[in-house]
Amino acid sequence: MGSEWSLIGSFTATVMIAYTVFDKFIPTHIRSYVQIYAHKLIGFLSPYIQITFPEFSGERLKHSELFTAIQTYLAQNSSQRARKLKAEPAAESNSPFLLSMDDNEEITEIFNGVKLWWGSHKSMIKTQSFSFYPTSDEKRFYTLTFHKRHRDLVSNTYIPHVLEQGKSLKLKNRQLKLFTNNSYTGWGGYRKSRWSHVVFEHPARFETLAMEKTAKEEIIEDLLTFKNGKEYYDKIGKAWKRGYLLYGPPGTGKSTMIAAMANFMYYDVYDLELTAVKDNTQLRTLLIETTSKSIIVIEDIDCSLDLTGKRVVKKEKEKSGEVKDPVKKAEEEDNKESKVTLSGLLNCIDGIWSGCAGERIIIFTTNYVEKLDPALIRSGRMDKKIELSYCCYEAFKVLAKNYLDVDYHGLFSVVEGLLKETKMTPADVAENMMPKSKRDDVETCLKKLIESLKKAKKKAEEEEIRLKEEKEKEQEKLAEAKRDEKAGKEVKENGFSIDMGKG
Numbered sequence: 001m002g003s004e005w006s007l008i009g010s011f012t013a014t015v016m017i018a019y020t021v022f023d024k025f026i027p028t029h030i031r032s033y034v035q036i037y038a039h040k041l042i043g044f045l046s047p048y049i050q051i052t053f054p055e056f057s058g059e060r061l062k063h064s065e066l067f068t069a070i071q072t073y074l075a076q077n078s079s080q081r082a083r084k085l086k087a088e089p090a091a092e093s094n095s096p097f098l099l100s101m102d103d104n105e106e107i108t109e110i111f112n113g114v115k116l117w118w119g120s121h122k123s124m125i126k127t128q129s130f131s132f133y134p135t136s137d138e139k140r141f142y143t144l145t146f147h148k149r150h151r152d153l154v155s156n157t158y159i160p161h162v163l164e165q166g167k168s169l170k171l172k173n174r175q176l177k178l179f180t181n182n183s184y185t186g187w188g189g190y191r192k193s194r195w196s197h198v199v200f201e202h203p204a205r206f207e208t209l210a211m212e213k214t215a216k217e218e219i220i221e222d223l224l225t226f227k228n229g230k231e232y233y234d235k236i237g238k239a240w241k242r243g244y245l246l247y248g249p250p251g252t253g254k255s256t257m258i259a260a261m262a263n264f265m266y267y268d269v270y271d272l273e274l275t276a277v278k279d280n281t282q283l284r285t286l287l288i289e290t291t292s293k294s295i296i297v298i299e300d301i302d303c304s305l306d307l308t309g310k311r312v313v314k315k316e317k318e319k320s321g322e323v324k325d326p327v328k329k330a331e332e333e334d335n336k337e338s339k340v341t342l343s344g345l346l347n348c349i350d351g352i353w354s355g356c357a358g359e360r361i362i363i364f365t366t367n368y369v370e371k372l373d374p375a376l377i378r379s380g381r382m383d384k385k386i387e388l389s390y391c392c393y394e395a396f397k398v399l400a401k402n403y404l405d406v407d408y409h410g411l412f413s414v415v416e417g418l419l420k421e422t423k424m425t426p427a428d429v430a431e432n433m434m435p436k437s438k439r440d441d442v443e444t445c446l447k448k449l450i451e452s453l454k455k456a457k458k459k460a461e462e463e464e465i466r467l468k469e470e471k472e473k474e475q476e477k478l479a480e481a482k483r484d485e486k487a488g489k490e491v492k493e494n495g496f497s498i499d500m501g502k503g
């Protein structure tokens, strides 16, 4: 036994000396040759294949989507199996951190009965920069090892499976974003983004949206058909996009519905402010930069576009006494000259999107549907027109559930009757019904609403009477003018007039 130990000891010592000699005294280029041939020999003898997935790839060292998808996939799978995990802040994700395999950790996975090994590695490359604080670049990569007889299965089935899973998990975990376009003068260099974003956290849901149940269900059905319609759109040769026009008086829930749609579809929202876009070319650039699975919104389309082709620039409220910055003034001057035309917008919607992969929804909102150019809302551009109108009883019940947490109350029938007789927007109903203090219970809130509805009804009746009187007066004036005209004619023809009024 003793002799065996001494044999092992001397062998180990020999290996260590040989390694030191190799490392210290053999020139680098010979060493690299030896390493290359050693790898070749191992590759020749070993039945295993290894694939490397680096974090950065391509000429410009772009962050690899492949790497991110694998990272997400492994984070889901490895967090149960790996012993050494790493917690990192998760950008653009719902959870505050992401658990992934730590460096130099390995896990095994069985896929269709085949054993595979995933490894997480890191290599350090020292940068040759002249700095007081020497930095080193970290290059992370994953390796996938498997037996060479499973090569086809891995490349044709397993890797696509990992990517698909990784991407869908990332989509599920990501945070929604609300983008707004930067004013064109601030676009700056090529690297500056045309869109700025914040996290989109609007609480609106279809369940809390007050409108008729059937209309709501129809919209949900329409959205679902669109979402699952990739094959269908491919088959009919149409770009995977859908246009909605939301119209109705202010406060009827158009913006709320857009938020509900975004939450339901899990799409980002691009709020496109046309008045900040210089011309059609910039509009095109902005639209190209939108990503798949997004809703592009143009609110109050009638105010942003003059339908004769010119753009209306929103008047900015100038603070009194404010001295104008010359640069700002020049920008504004420029703004006045800039224009996005209706045809430019239509061309963008029809043309560019057809070339952009992925699904997109475009929504226009307006308070005055009758003002819109038929070209803008024709079918194919605006596939669905949704009217959001004054509060009906069904919508009121949703609001009562949202704001007061009640399904029924004795006063509901009074509200129902009044809602049939008067027009009130859901925004006003909600405002009138909302508890304003802790003492406000359901009954108090409903009574407040009834009071407001009665007032609104009275006001509407008075307005109706006023309008009727005005109309009658106008008709009287018209009739009088006609009588005068007739009398004038008679004087001309007969040379005298008969004054019927005086005795």
Ligand SMILES: Nc1ncnc2c1ncn2[C@@H]1O[C@H](COP(=O)(O)OP(=O)(O)OP(=O)(O)O)[C@@H](O)[C@H]1O
Residues within 6 Å of the ligand: 208, 209, 210, 211, 248, 249, 250, 251, 252, 253, 254, 255, 256, 257, 367, 388, 426, 427, 428, 430
């Ligand atoms: N149908 C609705 N369901 C639930 N809440 C609503 C509804 N309509 C309005 N509201 C409430 O009223 C507020 C204003 O509604 P919203 O901004 O969606 O109206 P809008 O139609 O976009 O108005 P505008 O035409 O002025 O832009 C919302 O914050 C929401 O709380």
Ligand SMILES: [Mg+2]
Residues within 6 Å of the ligand: 254, 255, 256, 299
């Ligand atoms: Mg709105």
